[in-house]
Amino acid sequence: MDGSAVTTSPTLAGLEPTAFWRQFETLTTIPRPSRNEEPVIEHVRAWAAEHGFELEQDSGRNLVVRVPATAGREAAPTVVLQGHLDMVCERDPASPNDPAEGRIALVRDGEWLKADGTTLGADDGVAIAAMMALVEDGSIPHGPLELLMTVAEEVGLEGANALDGSLVTGATLINLDSEEDGVLTVGCAGSTDTWIRVDAEREACSEGAVTLSVTCAGGLGGHSGSGIHLGHANAIKALGRALREAHAAAPFRLVSLAGGKSRNAIPRDAAAVCSVAADRAAAFRSAVEAANAVIRDAYAKTDPGVSVSVGSADAATDAWTDEATARLLDVVALVPTGPLALSPDFDGLIETSTSLGEAATDGGTLTLHSLSRSSNDSAMPEVIATLAAAARLAGGTLEVKHNYHGWRPDLDSPLLGVAKTVYERLFGEAPTITGVHAGLETAVIATKVPRHLDTLALGLQIEAPHSPDERVSIPTVERFWKLLVGVVDEYSAERS
Numbered sequence: 001m002d003g004s005a006v007t008t009s010p011t012l013a014g015l016e017p018t019a020f021w022r023q024f025e026t027l028t029t030i031p032r033p034s035r036n037e038e039p040v041i042e043h044v045r046a047w048a049a050e051h052g053f054e055l056e057q058d059s060g061r062n063l064v065v066r067v068p069a070t071a072g073r074e075a076a077p078t079v080v081l082q083g084h085l086d087m088v089c090e091r092d093p094a095s096p097n098d099p100a101e102g103r104i105a106l107v108r109d110g111e112w113l114k115a116d117g118t119t120l121g122a123d124d125g126v127a128i129a130a131m132m133a134l135v136e137d138g139s140i141p142h143g144p145l146e147l148l149m150t151v152a153e154e155v156g157l158e159g160a161n162a163l164d165g166s167l168v169t170g171a172t173l174i175n176l177d178s179e180e181d182g183v184l185t186v187g188c189a190g191s192t193d194t195w196i197r198v199d200a201e202r203e204a205c206s207e208g209a210v211t212l213s214v215t216c217a218g219g220l221g222g223h224s225g226s227g228i229h230l231g232h233a234n235a236i237k238a239l240g241r242a243l244r245e246a247h248a249a250a251p252f253r254l255v256s257l258a259g260g261k262s263r264n265a266i267p268r269d270a271a272a273v274c275s276v277a278a279d280r281a282a283a284f285r286s287a288v289e290a291a292n293a294v295i296r297d298a299y300a301k302t303d304p305g306v307s308v309s310v311g312s313a314d315a316a317t318d319a320w321t322d323e324a325t326a327r328l329l330d331v332v333a334l335v336p337t338g339p340l341a342l343s344p345d346f347d348g349l350i351e352t353s354t355s356l357g358e359a360a361t362d363g364g365t366l367t368l369h370s371l372s373r374s375s376n377d378s379a380m381p382e383v384i385a386t387l388a389a390a391a392r393l394a395g396g397t398l399e400v401k402h403n404y405h406g407w408r409p410d411l412d413s414p415l416l417g418v419a420k421t422v423y424e425r426l427f428g429e430a431p432t433i434t435g436v437h438a439g440l441e442t443a444v445i446a447t448k449v450p451r452h453l454d455t456l457a458l459g460l461q462i463e464a465p466h467s468p469d470e471r472v473s474i475p476t477v478e479r480f481w482k483l484l485v486g487v488v489d490e491y492s493a494e495r496s
C-alpha cells in the first residue's frame with residue numbers, strides 16, 4: 001500500500017497498515033459521543049469532498065459515501081461496508097483525558113493498544129478508519145462501494161432504526177463491528193417486546209393483618225440475550241416461586257410485586273409486599289425459608305449468592321383480593337423465561353429465547369415486560385402466542401412491539417463463501433463461523449432496506465469495550481485489514 005505521505009505519532013510508529021493507523025489516530029482527536037457525532041460527521045464530509053466521493057445523509061443523520069469501482073471492476077455489484085460513528089465515552093474520574101472532548105491518549109502495552117484512563121473508541125473507530133484507508137488507497141481493487149456510517153449505535157441502535165433504507169443500493173453488506181478475531185458472524189437475533197397487563201380487584205387489608213416484604217437478590221443476572229444460556233436465576237421468577245409456595249402454606253394477599261431494571265438484563269432483584277393474617281405470619285415466614293432453601297439449591301451452580309428473604313414493610317392499606325392474588329401468582333408462573341430453542345446451525349448457540357425483564361405494580365395493575373429473541377422469525381409467533389395465552393388465562397391483555405427481524409444464518413451465502421476462501425488462503429486455517437443471540441445493527445439495517453441483503457460481520461479483537469480498559473489487539477488489526485481487503489477484491493474480481 002501507499003505509505004508515502006503518511007505519518008503517525010511515535011506511539012503508533014512501525015504499525016501496519018500505516019494508512020489505517022493514521023485514520024484511526026485522527027479519529028481519537030475528534031469527539032464522537034452517541035447523539036453528538038457532528039464533529040466526526042464533519043470530518044467524514046470534508047474527507048469525502050477532498051476525494052470527490054458523493055456523500056448523502058438521511059434525517060437520522062446516518063451517512064452513505066459512494067465510492068466508484070477501481071478500473072476494471074465497474075461491472076461488479078455494489079458492496080456496502082458498514083460501521084458506526086459514535087463511541088461510548090467512559091473515563092476514570094481522575095483522568096485528564098475525555099473522549100467526549102476528543103482527548104484520547106494512546107498507550108501501547110505490548111501487543112495491545114489502549115487509552116490512558118478512557119475508552120479507546122476502537123468500537124467502532126476501527127470500522128470508520130478501515131473504510132477510509134481502504135478507499136483512499138488507489139491500489140486496492142474493489143467494485144462500487146457504499147460506506148454506510150451510522151450514528152447512535154451505542155444507545156439502542158437509534159441511528160440504524162432511523163435509517164432511510166433507500167440510501168443503500170447494494171445487496172451485499174459487510175459489517176465491521178465484530179469484536180472477535182478469527183470469527184465470521186452470519187446471524188443474530190431479532191427481538192420483540194411484550195407487556196402482559198393484568199388489572200385485578202383490590203380491597204382494604206384485613207383488620208389485624210401484618211405487612212411483610214419478600215425480596216429475591218444475589219443472582220448474577222447478565223445480558224438476557226447473549227447470556228441466557230448460562231441459566232442464571234431470574235429474580236422475578238424465583239420470587240414468584242417462593243410466593244406461590246408460601247401461599248400454599250399460609251394464604252396471603254399481594255400488595256405489590258416489582259423487579260428488574262432493564263428489558264435487556266436478567267433481573268437480579270425483585271420484591272413483593274404481602275398482607276398476611278397476624279396468626280399466619282410465622283407459617284408464612286417458615287414457608288418462604290423452606291422455599292429459599294430449595295431455590296438456593298436449584299441455583300447452587302449458577303448463582304451461589306441467590307436468596308429469598310422476608311422482612312418488615314410499611315403497613316399497607318389495600319391489597320389484591322384472595323382471588324386476584326392467586327391469579328397474579330399464576331401468571332408469574334406461566335410467563336416463560338430462558339432458552340427455548342437451540343440453533344440448528346451452530347453448537348451451543350441459542351436460536352430462540354424469552355426473558356421476563358421487568359415487573360411493576362401500578363394501582364390494581366401488574367405489568368410483566370418480556371423481551372423475546374430469535375434469529376428465526378418464524379419461531380417468534382409461537383413465543384408471542386404463549387405470552388398471549390398467559391395474559392388471557394390471567395384475565396389480562398398483551399401488548400406486542402416487534403423491534404426488528406432476526407438475521408437467520410445462510411450457510412450458502414455467496415459473501416460467506418468468498419470470505420471463507422480468502423480467510424483460508426490468508427491464514428491457512430478455517431475461520432470460526434457463528435451467530436450471536438443478541439441484536440446487531442445489521443438486523444435493523446436489513447429490516448430497513450427494501451431487498452434481501454447478503455450480510456457478514458467481521459472484526460478484530462477488542463477487549464473490555466465501553467470501559468476505560470478497552471483495548472485492541474494490534475496483531476489482529478493487520479489480520480482484519482488483510483481479510484477485508486481480500487474479500488472486497490475477491491468478491492468484485494469474481495463478479496466483474
Ligand SMILES: [Zn+2]
Pocket residue numbers: 084123124153177
Ligand atoms: Zn460497536
